[in-house]
Amino acid sequence: MLTPATFAATELNALRERHLYRTLRETERLDPPYVLRQGKRLISFASNDYFGLSVHPEVIAAAQEALARYGAGAGASRLVEGNHPYYAALEARLRAIKGTEAACVFGSGYLVALGVIPALAAKGDLILFDRLCHACMIDGVELSQAGWKRFRHNDMAHLQALLAEERNKYRRCLILTETVFGMDGDIAPLDEMIALAKRYDAMTLTDDAHGLGFVLPNSEITLQTGTLSKGVGGYGGYVCGSAELIDFLVNKARSLLFSTALPPAVAAGAARALELLQTDASLAAKPLEMADYFAKMMGWEAPQTPIIPLIVGEDEKAVALGQQLEEAGFFVPVIRPPTVPKGTARLRLSFAAFHSKEQVETLAFFLRKLL
């Protein structure tokens, strides 16, 4: 008999044998970039809080004010009682940044993908997506029940071949990609993708989770989605597009309709964070400067974004390298399958406005010794 306990234990053992077992390790964020990880103070190169906005005094003040006024939670979904006044201000900012008619805020970036993709495509439609797209997009595709094909990473010739072969067998077609790929730090060829979409009568959806501040928005994209949980420093997700499409999503996206609205304080904090990002050019430039400096110290080519992957290959080797760095006082996350393809386990270094040149130098010094 397969009891719940034996089934879980068997699965877990299989993961351990393949060096893919994961655990939650308590990590307290101290003054960034420091973290306290199981009692040890480390310099972290793990955060997606690229601009340090999660701890910006003005963001905290805006959130505190909203917290004092409206309390800890939204109380209901946005369609019911949860559509606090802060949402309008936040959406106005997103709209302005992305150059679109409308924007809609969801509970998280993950919920955006789960709600929006199935609203746009269903049985009889086709979804084409980059093979390195984030798990939430894959899950959105699965939920939609549309037909799908993956194109090779950033390979627009492959996308074109798939469109030529498949497009006319389906009703609607939707192309998905990320603007900046979170585990690789490279940028999608958006202009080419938009041109192909026009030619083959397809819609486009981009996930800008890691791209805000590093890739220019493009209002020719049908729907620009993203998260408020990374560079914006808070929590939540959004989708931007035409007034009609956003209106449609407000009516159809189940993860918006049937999930509680973000706490008002989170919305207020995010609006202030976006304002700071728009008005403080030096803040926006700093993460890439730090990544660039690190790449120079390593003798690597200049990065396109503040995400630099060090691809190791074998899972076990990547884990060992991560441990050695931890012993030297650094926290650099080890990324293994299924987050990345098999055989491409890596350290994922992310640089932020709060890193100092000295911290970047010491990391490069230790890493060069280990490689």
Ligand SMILES: *Cc1c(COP(=O)(O)O)cnc(C)c1O
């Ligand atoms: C992190 C991430 C998400 C999820 O966003 P959350 O707001 O954390 O749920 C979605 N898409 C991509 C590409 C991401 O990197």
